[in-house]
Amino acid sequence: MTATRLKYFQTGSFAAGNRLVEPSERSEQAAPGRANAITCGHRACQGCGEALGARYALDAAMRATGGELIAANATGCLEVFSTPYPESSWQLPWIHSLFGNAAAVSTGIAAALRAKGNTRTRVIGQGGDGGTVDIGFACLSGMFERGDDVLFICYDNEAYMNTGVQRSAATPPSARTATTQAVGEAPGAPWGQGKNAPLIALAHEIPYVATATIADLRDLEAKVERAMQIRGARYLHVLVTCPLGWGTASGDAIRVARLAVETGIFPVWEGGDGEVTAVTRIRHRTPVEEYLKLQTRFRHLFTPVRDDATIARIQARADRNIERFGLVGEAGQHPLDLHEEGGS
Amino acid sequence: MPEQLEGSQAVARTVAACRPEVICAYPISPQTHIVEALSRLVKSGALHPCEFVNVESEYAAMSVAIGASATGARAYTATASQGLLYMAEALYNASGLGLPIVMTVANRAIGAPINIWNDHSDSMSQRDSGWIQLYVESNQEAADVHVQAFRIAEALSLPVMVCMDGFILTHAVERVELPDPDRVDAFLPAFEPRQLLDPSAPVTIGAMVGPEAYTEVRYLAHYKQMQALDLIPEVAAAFQQAFGRASGGLLRPYRSSDAETIVVALGSVLGTIEDCVDQLRDDGHRIGAVGLRTFRPWPAEEVRRALEGARHVIVLEKALSVGIGGIVAQNVHRALEGLPITVHTVIAGLGGRPITMASLRSLCERGLAGTLPDTTFLDLEEALVDAEIGRMRGGRRSGPHAENMLRDVGTVGAAGLT
């Protein structure tokens, strides 16, 4: 079950807050006293989805744990923009070790806490897609397999951003990156089967796996909240946009993430123990083109000549997601449907 | 009470007496027996509280240790060879973050060609990693030095590698008197971390440092490690007082005070060297030995003091810095700068090649006679390499530098300048 929707309150539960409902029913991001786990003064680009996603997730985790939280961070934008000497933006105990070892460092933290008999304090490991699905994958898989009491959060901006936008295993086909340039016969990232980290996580039969985006705060928060209620290895894969790497307007960071969901490009679901148990439905199904054309990393699909074949291929991928996860349809018809609740 | 014990068991039981709270394990010979034994101690409850984490790689092992140590847990792991190299990135990170992790390196050669036997290539390759490196001569010393290692590491907030020869020590059954757990408790103060991941007093550990402060950070790292040159002897002395045994320290001279020729070495080979010294002394030669216990930080002053009376110093080492030769020898060279002493490098025991008394003795004799070249590969199968080099020449002409090196070891002469 994903976030419970408040249906009748104007912005319902889609916006961060809502003056019409009790503070307890608002998102943590609406709370004047939210933790601001990552605070201002950080050096992320204007409109960085990763900075936003990290605060969303960690503030929710801070709330869920009453502030008893330690975070281990992989190398990447999030780490670099938050901790250039002499300034740190973090407001929780936080460690950065290496690019590929955040999951293992988290395991170490969890092991230390266990050895000390500390059951209050919880551990989050986090990294970019590179630090998670590529270089950090072995450590992550090991952490999953052992069932260490860690929630690992991947902030997936679909490339190695910090080093200047190179392709990662999470880069979508046809996307231009610095190592998959928009030249040659098949410009952009190659077409392959991709590496679906959340499904691979699910295959570890860990108790909790979910995907989320910065475009649906309440969904994301509910997932963090739920993850923190569970012990053992957990995984949250958050799609975060990167204005720099994607070539989007900084003000569009959330809009683009939303379109990733509404087009079916990025399925939002929740599961555990090997099964997908809930999906967040697409509210207004949108053709992938609407999503692609906002991003210069896909510009070669539209100019100088329109590449209809590739756009259709991307659409087919999105359609497959929609089909596979049941992302479209009348509420209540799909077994994985979102639970909706009427307000008064 | 002394027991007949395999070296690995001795180390495992001593480490257990040090009450580590997190142990990370990944198998690699010849270290495996240590973590196997520890796993048993943890699983049986004999070592409690302690988390034993079966990680998926050495990289993860060191990373788990990093996380654990930063959370205030006494963390331990052991590795060797490829494993050590696999964790290289994390080694630098642990020391850079100043995390007092203790690790046993069961010294082993590194591939290719893959080789499981002993030499010091692995730990020597990490001499610049910022870790303190202690080398032990015997299993007794191995046990004792682990106790000291935790105390040194935590006092300085620096990681310590205890290097013991793979198989030769790890698998050797010897008489060992294990440090008494109660006395270990008394000797080792509780771990008071210098920085700690703690929600009640949050800090940011592991910042990114740019050109404006990186030099200072490195300078301070160097400064911190150099402090160990004072601390290590203090801890060794304290250990001796508490346990009644001398072990560890910076270096140990052996009949070298009046020696003209001194053999310098580290690790278990020192036993054979000392026997050899005894034999040659019996024959009236003024020869002695100096056993290095601490290689990082480099005890330059102590080495100079120990060797300043000699005319010849033979550095016998189980590692090769390809492209220059000896590693320890270079360090000794620096320590002896300006003194009228010739330093010879002897590369020996690579990949488990036995260092026999006979070879050692003939080596020392050549040293005493002044006929030892600058660099010697002990017991090199010259015929074999000659033939091989001959074949290589057919393919590619080598220039004068490589030829000079061969002349050094005598090969060129033997090859007869054909």
Added chain:
Amino acid sequence: MSALPTPFAITLDVGSSRANHTGSWRSERPEYVRLTAPCGAGCPAAEDVQQWLYHAEEGGYEAAWRKIMERNPFPAVCGRVCYHPCETACNRGQLDDAVGINSVERFLGDQAIAHGWTVRAMPPSGRRVLVVGAGPSGLSAAYHLALLGHHVTVRDMAPAAGGMMRYGIPKYRLPREVLDAEVQRIADLGVVFELGHHVGDVVAEQLDGGFDAVFLAVGAQLPQRTYVPAGSAAKILDAIALLRDVEDGSAGPPLLGRRVAVYGGGNTAMDAARTAKRLGADEAVIVYRRTRDHMPAHESELQEALEEGVQVRWLSTIAHADAGTLTIERMELDEHGYPQPTGRFEELEADAVVLATGQVSDLSLLDGVPGIERRDHAVTVDANLMTGHPGLFAGGDMVPAQRTVTVGIGHGRRAAHGIDRWLRGIETEAPVELNDSASETGVGPQPSLTEVPFERLNPWYYSDAPRTVRDQLDAVRRCTTFDEVVLGLDESTALFEARRCLSCGNCLACDNCYGVCPDNAVVKLTPPGAYAYAFDLDFCKGCGLCAQECPCGAIEMHPEPI
């Protein structure tokens, strides 16, 4: 923790990045704005709909009602009879269905009547104003003038106040208790009503009464007779007269016969046909020249008439009327949509013909008044509704504009403010505008007249919530009684409906800006509520996310001042 210092540079103090003021990166800065919502812009009475819905959303019904009352003294009436152009303009219409503004307004108006909420006038100004005509326009002017402290006398020739609200619009659409209650509230402000008083010479009455100014709102009472060739026995009557007689009741129920034809396609035609049904006619047939999409009557009125069994002869004119029968000529539309005769004729049985073909104003009371300009039976006025005769203002159906209750109300208010200014000697051509009231909390930006198009909203944030439909009286009772047909919303549905408002162009306190800023550069002010936010320009990088993600378009990006 040990007393040793943490390692230099590697370990940092938390939150220390606040020393880094990223605001210097900014080339654009966000600003909160208050724009005009299309509903308000579309409201002829200039109600700030968005604002009063904002109160209603919170259950602040009285505050919402007071907000309406700033502009319109007839929420309960308008909640029933207004053709709600606000809803036509409502941006939500582009999402699912327009907000049921009108039904919420009715709910609020009814709440006010039920709870006896009253308004207070400003202290007396000592000035006297005469209002001629107690229709919606005159009453609105009287109300606003009274609020402003002026002494108002209303004269109307009819026996009761209300104008067409009473003598035109039938009871089943506007129960008289509701009208009476809202009129009474105006009387309670001290407005003097002199009913049954026909004004023949307005300038004379002004002088006699010592009035400083006059507002004329005599409506359009005279039927615009369409010539229908008729036999002498044909029974032909006028819709306005019919409706007035029904209301008056003194002459007993009008006798129409079993089959009634109503000629015309406006709302009056609908009301006449529906009234005929209620008076006992078996058949009520509307005869109209053009087609359904050309019909001036509101779709909802036609719909309700059809539901009650009223029939319509489209593309038809009455060529001749005789006793019991009408000759109908079929029409067809030319390319401009105008009906052209076809020469084909049909018969229609009808015992009576009711003409509902429009009204014109009786402007005889202005005869000889200098400065007055007329156009098509109407009096022209300036932006403040003053006629060419100084001190003489006019509004409602008698001036060139749409003829609706709400337009009349809007005229009344604008004229009241125009008169007020005129009385105070302020010469101004500038009309009184919507959103001229300062923001309520005193915080936040000043209101702007810029209208908010749908494209400025971020509709994703709004819950899917189709509108609630007002219940209707069942069909049998509808056709036999004058009971009110359309029922009101109960509280929960009214609240639901209010909460469907998108708050176009005005902060709705959803905290989204506070939530979405990646730089935590939006701070919350106390007390919470709309516009209780500020940008922390020390840290705002100007990414524009807040503006983009504001559901209601209440944030704009502006180039950084250099």
